[in-house]
Amino acid sequence: MEMRFIDVTERTTQGARQGKRKSSKNNSDRKNSSLFSSSSSSSSSSSQSSITKAVVRRRQQQQQHELLPSPTFNFPIPIESVAQVFFFRHYSVAGSIRLYESQRASRMSTLKMMGIVAVGMAGLAISKRDHGVMALARAKYGSTLLSINDAIKVREEVAKESTLAAVTMMARFEIIACQDCSTQEAWICHLQGAAVMLRHWTKEEWDKVTNPRTFLHFFYMLVMGCIIKRTSVSAHIRKIVQSYPLFKLDAQVEPATRLFDIVCKLADLHSCQVTQVTERVSTAMSIEKELLAWKSDLPENWKYSLDENKLNKAYGPSCHVYASPWQSHIWTHYRICRHVAHSVLLQYLDTLALPIAKAHPALIEACASQREASREIQSIMMRDLCASMPYILGFYDKTKGDNMLFPQHWGVFGLLGSIQAMVGVAGIFEQDVGWLCVMLKYIGSRLGIGQALVMERCLKAQRADMI
Template sequence: MVYCGKPSTACDRCRPRRLKCDRATPSCSQCMRAQVICPGYRDALDLNFRDQSDDVVRKVARQGQRKSVITARTSQQVVRSTPLLTFGLPPSRDELAKGYFFTNFGGCHMPYLLAMSEHPRECSINAALTAVGLAALANLHVSQQLMLAARRHYTTALSQTNHALGDAASFRKNETLAGVILLSTFELITCGDGSFIDRWARHMDGAARLIEIRGTRQLKTPEGLHLFTVLRSQIVIGRVYEGRYTSPILTHLTEEAQKYRSPDFQVLDQLGLAIIRVCNFCAAVKDGTLTQPTEIIRSALDLDADLVSILLSVPDSWVYSTAELPEFKQERTMHAVWGDKIHLYRNLTISTAWNKYRSTRLILHELIINTVHTCPLNIISHQERQTLLDQSQKMSRQIVQDICASVPYHLGTSDRGSNPTISGGITIVWPLLVTATSRFASRDFREWVMSCLDGIGHYLGINQALASARLLRDGVETQSWISSEYGNSSPGSSSSR
């Protein structure tokens, strides 16, 4: 304890300003003149003696920090920030991880997660958010310690989500479904090899059962409708990759979703229905339900026409602009752009939907081309064969160019003035993978795609992109809807390069 002499009796506002304070009540004249609330006065008796233990501790700490300032620049930054400690503790590692998530993913992709995370009972949401944020940061900084912490939070979130799935009161909550999405996102961020697709597909199987049981009630709130839309997209992509059918319930829910969607975004459900039909068509080709070449070609052309008709009548808000670029003279793989055009979209939801449309059409035209190549000459005439090949090849090349033109927008390298985000990186991986495994992918183009995927992995912390790049380098078949009878002519096989 130290005697500090006679303290000032001025109010808390006048004292630091060295103003003459008349100590009037309830407000001094200086505060009244400034038209502010007078903060009040200190108790002079209490201030005659002051405990300076904390001051001594701070002085000793500052002396130690000054000694280490030459060898550790970061220590100097900590010293400069110490006055902030009087107003509150610095954010914890977990809070920083969640902040990274909301900045780079949740803010635009799932904005309702912030409100969910603030609810004291939603421990699973907070654990999952922290796990995803820490995992991305661990990848960026190559930190085993951060990844171990991320996996601990993931284990907690997984346990709590499984508990919620077994509880009748929590089973149908939006928070439970959001937790499932976050857990699948964690798998995409942390995957270490090509088997990530199988693990992610298993997550999607569980998600599919969950949204089917939730029924149409989930579509009546903005959060529930958005969660359904996000999961439907991922489920259908997984089914297309595996060559499996979707359930009739998913089709019914997609039809019902249009009733609760704003007019400008009903195209999402129309497109969803068309892609579901394509998914079931690919499954029928794979399991041998459809075997006649003419029937396969006719069905593929009908489905392609349905897709085109949907996107020809999109609202004005869905129309994107195209910017011309100067020709690059340097090596292509060093640039984030392939070709001489880039697309600019209103938002990531719209650009992602366009690329799903393009990827689906590319799959259909690849299937048409493979069917024509393997079809006996006595079934399709030479002229019909050549016409089909010319049309599908021309359309496929245009689709590949359009997907490539969207890459700068997703990676934040266009003039839209934003930084790359996790959501932008994740949503472009599948279209890039589809284009790179098409028969129109030259060696240089595949190298460019792999460089894009490597960039997504290294700069955004998404291991899914790195694993996809390895799949391409290894020449692994990634289009399982192509029947094995096509053999080496399949677009994903290395011999077709």
């Protein structure tokens, strides 16, 4: 951090000299006055002389305290340093303390630091509504992209974690700096580029990975982007998650790995790889069964509890409390995945409505029953999402459980991607618009994420159209 000190040596010295001259002059005046008094009145009593000396001593003591003026300092902090602090407080995967512990032994790459500064500066600009800082952030974003383009021309640089991290930070920059609906999907192209980079990773590179959760978070965001774009997840990404042991050995990671495979199947379904409508309905029902099996196979420590919501009544009277932020993150994907799966199923059932109008009454009744059940499941998933928001947004005891992935950090980016996919595929019920807008406004203003504010405006416009 740069600090500029103002040299006050000369000022202080001048003050001392002026104070000394002033003191000498006052002493001289008092001496002349005493002589004059002595010559004019030689009969002054000894008591008056003692009083005069006491007054002189007191004035001398006061002057000694006033000799040196208080020095002033000016410490201008560069905006880059402020941006770094903002990033580590709000967007770091493991929080600033853990990041410091992991980085202090090794030098952080210039490319990664450029991405951190760009993202932190953008978040700072959004939270403070500072257009000047946003202009600086976009300039830093541009220079980071140029540096990334130079780096990926070299095979060794492509396989570095720091290069991949810089690319994913560009995705977060797009989410933070988003200003209107036309740029809401800009973050997806960066994640797709990062996914291509992983083709060049070898087993040796993967053996160096110590925290598979950060990669799973990246993969979940990628699959949500695929749902938004109506495309399938790349085969090599699915193979990475399925084949490497680091995604299965950890008891806290294994459930997330199993769920990821199911979400990939949902992306395939939504991308219309399955052509026959009846086959689509069957596939959607199969995904629903796998989701129910995933929930029933969860370890006991993955279960959440219900508590009274005492903080923000916009999320209802009760709230979910989880054993760790990581679990709440995966539960969110589960609920949104089920909501989207039943939305797709309902669309296919509507497509089948006309052909089966003259079909067997049992088939017509089964379709009607499934529609009712799917709408009920969607309603339950939204209620559960609403009840989990107080915990997800950080209204919980951070000293309890495993805080490896704070929801209010990277988890919020995953949450926004999932909400964006859900809104794009399924839409939102009128009764859910209120709490979603409260959530999005909090994320946008508190964490400086522009896309949350854009989504809030879009939902409010939709609610106005409903009315």
